[in-house]
Amino acid sequence: ITLVQYAFQGYWNAQAFQIAIRPGGERVLARVLTYLVCALCGAGLVVTCFARPVIALLAPPSYSAAAALVPLVCAAYILFAVSAYFQTIFFVKKRTGSDAVLNGMGAVVALAGYALLIPRYGLWGAAAATFLAFAFNTAVAAIWSRRFIAVPFELGRLATVTLPAV
Numbered sequence: 001i002t003l004v005q006y007a008f009q010g011y012w013n014a015q016a017f018q019i020a021i022r023p024g025g026e027r028v029l030a031r032v033l034t035y036l037v038c039a040l041c042g043a044g045l046v047v048t049c050f051a052r053p054v055i056a057l058l059a060p061p062s063y064s065a066a067a068a069l070v071p072l073v074c075a076a077y078i079l080f081a082v083s084a085y086f087q088t089i090f091f092v093k094k095r096t097g098s099d100a101v102l103n104g105m106g107a108v109v110a111l112a113g114y115a116l117l118i119p120r121y122g123l124w125g126a127a128a129a130t131f132l133a134f135a136f137n138t139a140v141a142a143i144w145s146r147r148f149i150a151v152p153f154e155l156g157r158l159a160t161v162t163l164p165a166v
Contacts, residue, residue, distance in 0.1 A: 083141045106136060106140075
């Protein structure tokens with residue numbers, strides 16, 4: 001999932017500036033988000049489907065239970081990538097301070113989640129805390145970025161892409 005995100009982000013960070021300033025740029029930003037989520041969900045499904053056989057092939061049998069964590073970790077990294085998409089808008093609008101504040105807040109959420117969940121739930125706590133921190137960052141980035149560019153989300157299409165993956 002991170003490979004998909006980095007391939008996208010490397011290109012997107014250069015293009016977003018030009019797209020955001022042109023007429024109708026908000027609609028293009030929305031469409032790009034929809035396609036990004038589609039690609040990320042597809043990657044997440046592939047990783048999840050092949051996790052068990054790949055773990056069985058590469059690791060000793062004692063690691064086989066780790067496959068159960070894969071869907072949650074994939075979902076977390078999909079959220080991480082979507083958050084990075086929204087954070088690009090901060091840079092487009094020269095609001096880099098928003099990015100720094102958001103990352104600081106996300107780190108606090110992550111540390112609190114790790115401190116509270118890992119001692120009680122172990123690996124599941126770590127995965128859940130990561131998911132919660134990335135979900136927090138995504139939600140806040142989506143809300144804050146709308147102050148700078150009101151992207152008209154394609155909610156129906158996003159749901160059509162996301163719900164089957166969930």
